[in-house]
Amino acid sequence: xxxxxxxxxxxxxxxxxxxxxxxxxxxxxxxxxxxxxxxxxxxxxxxxxxxxxxxxxxxxxxxxxxxxxxxxxxxxxxxxxxxxxxxxxxxxxxxxxxxxxxxxxxxxxxxx
Amino acid sequence: xxxxxxxxxxxxxxxxxxxxxxxxxxxxxxxxxxxxxxxxxxxxxxxxxxxxxxxxxxxxxxxxxxxxxxxxxxxxxxxxxxxxxxxxxxxxxxxxxxxxxxxxxxxxxxxxxxx
Numbered sequence: 740x741x742x743x744x745x746x747x748x749x750x751x752x753x754x755x756x757x758x759x760x761x762x763x764x765x766x767x768x769x770x771x772x773x774x775x776x777x778x779x780x781x782x783x784x785x786x787x788x789x790x791x792x793x794x795x796x797x798x799x800x801x802x803x804x805x806x807x808x809x810x811x812x813x814x815x816x817x818x819x820x821x822x823x824x825x826x827x828x829x830x831x832x833x834x835x836x837x838x839x840x841x842x843x844x845x846x847x848x849x850x851x
Numbered sequence: 852x853x854x855x856x857x858x859x860x861x862x863x864x865x866x867x868x869x870x871x872x873x874x875x876x877x878x879x880x881x882x883x884x885x886x887x888x889x890x891x892x893x894x895x896x897x898x899x900x901x902x903x904x905x906x907x908x909x910x911x912x913x914x915x916x917x918x919x920x921x922x923x924x925x926x927x928x929x930x931x932x933x934x935x936x937x938x939x940x941x942x943x944x945x946x947x948x949x950x951x952x953x954x955x956x957x958x959x960x961x962x963x964x965x966x
Contacts, residue, residue, distance in 0.1 A: 743893075745893075748891075772955075774955075780959075781958065781960055782894065782955070783957070784955060784956070787952065787954065789952065827893050827894075829893075829955075831951035837951030838896065838899070838907060839896070839951070840896075841886075841893035841894045841895070842893050843892050843893045844892070844893050846891075
């Protein structure tokens, strides 16, 4: 079945440093979504990428979808303490039910 | 903004007991999911409903887990009997349709501890 791998598992940065998490799928994806889960909270939708090579920005966050639609990345510029949490990618391979497979996530901690 | 409601927020039970979790999705959301999230892992799909029908329960341990969404609105997930390895966060999520481009809205989850 479809597998989505995410690295790194953990990342600790000083406030102001940049952060990147990478997501790789074993199969070609129809689209990929990114979610953020704050400590003690539930996943919250951030963004969706659909097109090959797509790049989207949300303030300090930049999301990319690979040309082959098998990988994606999330980059945060100049991290802040409010960025703390676990970032998950979730890929959909299409099919009749559009099953969304989540990666294991990257836990970001920020030292003020 | 409308939210997915889940209860209880926490549940402590002894192994071999029965437990049940409830979820009320956002009004009008036809697709409902139950996920299990172990600490430090991503959500794993247990069951997906489209209206009142199960469309994917391939990862649901059917010997002990059951799920229903009788009127196509709220849903119940049951475990009987609970085992130590069932300790996890159980998340309910919904979206307007099962189209892959729709985003998921998650509830706050039920944290289950099996002693």
